[in-house]
Amino acid sequence: MAQSLAGPEIERLIQLLARMPGLGPRSARRAVLHLMRKREELLAPLAEAMRVAAERIVTCTTCGNLDTQDPCTICRDPRRDRSIIVVVESVADLWALERAAAIRASYHVLGATLSPFDGIGPEDLALPRLVERATSGEVREVILALNATVEGQTTAHYITDLLSEAGVKVTRLAHGVPVGGELDYLDEGTLSAALLSRTLV
Amino acid sequence: MAQSLAGPEIERLIQLLARMPGLGPRSARRAVLHLMRKREELLAPLAEAMRVAAERIVTCTTCGNLDTQDPCTICRDPRRDRSIIVVVESVADLWALERAAAIRASYHVLGATLSPFDGIGPEDLALPRLVERATSGEVREVILALNATVEGQTTAHYITDLLSEAGVKVTRLAHGVPVGGELDYLDEGTLSAALLSRTLV
Numbered sequence: 001m002a003q004s005l006a007g008p009e010i011e012r013l014i015q016l017l018a019r020m021p022g023l024g025p026r027s028a029r030r031a032v033l034h035l036m037r038k039r040e041e042l043l044a045p046l047a048e049a050m051r052v053a054a055e056r057i058v059t060c061t062t063c064g065n066l067d068t069q070d071p072c073t074i075c076r077d078p079r080r081d082r083s084i085i086v087v088v089e090s091v092a093d094l095w096a097l098e099r100a101a102a103i104r105a106s107y108h109v110l111g112a113t114l115s116p117f118d119g120i121g122p123e124d125l126a127l128p129r130l131v132e133r134a135t136s137g138e139v140r141e142v143i144l145a146l147n148a149t150v151e152g153q154t155t156a157h158y159i160t161d162l163l164s165e166a167g168v169k170v171t172r173l174a175h176g177v178p179v180g181g182e183l184d185y186l187d188e189g190t191l192s193a194a195l196l197s198r199t200l201v
Numbered sequence: 202m203a204q205s206l207a208g209p210e211i212e213r214l215i216q217l218l219a220r221m222p223g224l225g226p227r228s229a230r231r232a233v234l235h236l237m238r239k240r241e242e243l244l245a246p247l248a249e250a251m252r253v254a255a256e257r258i259v260t261c262t263t264c265g266n267l268d269t270q271d272p273c274t275i276c277r278d279p280r281r282d283r284s285i286i287v288v289v290e291s292v293a294d295l296w297a298l299e300r301a302a303a304i305r306a307s308y309h310v311l312g313a314t315l316s317p318f319d320g321i322g323p324e325d326l327a328l329p330r331l332v333e334r335a336t337s338g339e340v341r342e343v344i345l346a347l348n349a350t351v352e353g354q355t356t357a358h359y360i361t362d363l364l365s366e367a368g369v370k371v372t373r374l375a376h377g378v379p380v381g382g383e384l385d386y387l388d389e390g391t392l393s394a395a396l397l398s399r400t401l402v
Contacts, residue, residue: 022224033293046218054240057240067211
C-alpha cells in the first residue's frame with residue numbers, strides 16, 4: 001500500500017498489528033479498518049487495556065508465570081494443591097492445562113526446553129528455583145507436563161535425574177490415543193504407547 | 202478459561218482482542234501470550250499506536266475517508282486527479298482500489314449501500330455531499346465502484362438518476378472474467394457479461 005494512503009499513525013498501527021501471531025499484513029489492514037470504525041467501543045478501550053497490561057505484567061518469582069501480580073494469581077490461590085508442581089515449558093502450556101481443568105495444582109514454568117542444537121542448556125531453564133521448591137518439604141509430586149518431542153523428553157529426563165535425590169515422586173503425562181482421535185491417523189509411536197499402557201475396562 | 206487464571210487486566214485484554222475480525226477467543230489468548238512475552242518490543246508500542254490512532258482518527262468531511270487529518274491524505278494529495286470521483290461503499294473498498302493502484306483520483310465513501318430490507322435508505326448514505334462535489338464544476342466523471350450485489354447495483358442506479366442533471370459522466374466498473382480466473386468456475390452471469398463486453402484483440 002502506498003505510504004500516502006493514510007496518515008503515518010495508521011501505517012504504524014498496521015505494521016505493529018501485522019507482527020501479531022495469526023495476523024499478516026492483509027488481515028492487519030482489515031483489523032485496523034475495523035478498529036477505526038469502532039474507535040469508541042473497541043480501539044480506545046484496547047489501547048488502554050494494552051497500556052495497563054504492558055505496565056503491570058510481571059513474571060512470577062515463584063513459578064515463572066506471567067501475571068499482573070507477583071506471586072501470580074495461581075500461586076496465591078488458596079484452593080490449589082501446593083504439594084503438586086506441574087512443570088511446563090511455557091505460559092501457553094500452563095494456560096492449555098488450565099483450560100483442561102483436570103488438576104488444581106501449582107505450576108513451574110521452565111521458559112524453554114533443552115536443545116543443544118539451538119544452544120539451549122540447563123542454565124537457560126528455571127531449574128534452581130524448581131529444585132528449591134521441590135525440596136522445600138511441602139511438595140510430594142512433580143508432574144512433568146512437557147511436549148512429547150525430543151527436546152521435551154530430554155528435558156524430562158534431565159529433571160528426573162536432578163530430582164532423584166529430592167525425595168519427591170516425579171511423574172509424566174500419559175501417552176495414548178487422543179480423545180476423539182482415529183487410530184488410522186495416528187503414528188506408530190503413539191499406537192505402541194497406547195497399547196503398552198492399555199488399561200482394564 | 203477460569204476467571205482466576207490471570208489478573209483481570211489480562212482477561213480484559215483477551216476479551217477485547219477476541220472482538221477483532223479474524224481473532225476468536227482462542228487466537229486472542231494466543232495473541233495475548235505473544236504480547237506478554239514481547240511487552241517491550243510489541244505490547245507497549247501497540248498500546249501507544251492505538252491510543253494515538255483512537256485520539257486522532259477523523260472522518261474526512263470532504264470524502265468520508267478515515268484518516269488522522271481532515272481533509273484526508275488523499276484529498277490533500279496534489280498529484281490526484283480531482284476531476285474524477287470514485288464512489289465506494291466503505292473505506293475498505295477505497296483501500297482495496299488503492300492497492301490496485303489503477304487510478305489516482307479522488308474518492309467518495311458512501312458509508313453504506315441502499316438496502317430497503319435492512320432499513321437503509323438514501324438518507325443513510327453520504328449523498329448530498331456527493332451531489333455537491335459532482336456539481337461543483339471541477340468534476341467531469343463519477344466512477345461507481347460498488348459491489349456487484351443487488352444492494353450495490355441498486356445504489357448505483359439511484360446515484361446515476363441523482364446525477365443525471367449534474368452534467369457529469371457517470372461510469373461503473375466493468376464486469377468480466379477475473380484476472381487469473383478459470384471459466385469453468387465462473388457463474389453464468391459473469392460469463393454472459395464477459396461475452397457481451399468482449400473486446401478486440
